[in-house]
Amino acid sequence: MSDKKTALIIGVTSQDGSYLADLLLEKGYKVVGTIRRTTSFHKDNIAHLLGKITIEAADLTDPESINQVVDKYKPDEVYNIAAQSVPADSWSHPFYTAEVTALGIVRVLEAVRHFAPKAKVYQATSREIFGNIEAEAATEKTPIDGNNPYGIAKAYAHMMVKCYRESYNMFVVGGILFNHESPRRSLHFVTRKISSGAAIIKNKVKNPPVNELGEPLVDSEGKLHMGLLDAKRDWGYAKEYVEAMWLMLQQDTPKDYVIGTNTTNTVKEACKVAFEHVGLNWEDHVVTNEKLMRPTEIKELKGDYSLAKKELGWEPKTSFEELIKLMVDADLERFK
């Protein structure tokens, strides 16, 4: 029998799932990744992984599909990365968000409890569980105060993680991750909109992809449409954040950790770095669009990662400017 550890990544097509698969393969794991059954297969983030990982179809709304995959592989580690992950879409799809983002992990925990009770489980919690809390920086002790359907769904999931840990003595942790970005980030998110917008405008791309409104990301006048430009976020590099996920499961005691950079920047600053990187003035190309504003914003909040630094030896390495520039460089290559 092989002594290779088996890791199950639920949601392997995601930004984080695909980087995590890269990391676990490097570490010698057998990696099983789940995708949703669809008729078309266009999964850019995992194109390079095909043949290296085992792919299974499973859906967080379908408990039988989760049971089957957990029972079949009896993994040592399970990473629930999947979610309806777009806070902005959670207002238009509150039921679906609850079904997937809140209840999904319960289906995973039940499957693990019955079919692989020794497995260690990672749940992708989010900074959005803190909503509009008045604090400069969040720690693991900051009260939960979600203020949008996505944040509230993640808050429920996070509390269920604690509940299963305490009630069933299972090794389950929630990584409370602040925003993390990369060239694999979906185009629904602000940093990718900015990096791809700058690249599309610079390279004068004719048929840009569409945004979440179904409108061209860059309009016919070369303008990139954005929501609130003064919004502040704590942004880190996804490739580094998946290392923290893995480290959390290598500990002797299951515990939740905040992962962030403890700094914030505005959307405006991201625009400035991106457009200057391609030799353009962002103010000539970025416009705000009311339709892209959230019904309720979240306040500035930094992710205090002191506990992760102390206990996991984890800290962020890539600066905000480096991150934005590497994303723009990748998009310049993609949108030639």
Ligand code: NDP
């Ligand atoms: P993505 O948005 O890139 O990917 C979401 C993943 O969830 C995709 O693989 C998607 O599959 C899958 N998925 C969606 N619905 C279902 C379903 N019903 N059943 C099974 N799979 C489903 O995620 P990120 O990499 O950005 O984030 C990873 C996780 O971390 C998410 O849970 C997110 O909410 C959370 N998070 C992310 C942060 C960030 O800044 N990136 C910050 C904090 C938390 P498909 O390809 O089929 O759509």
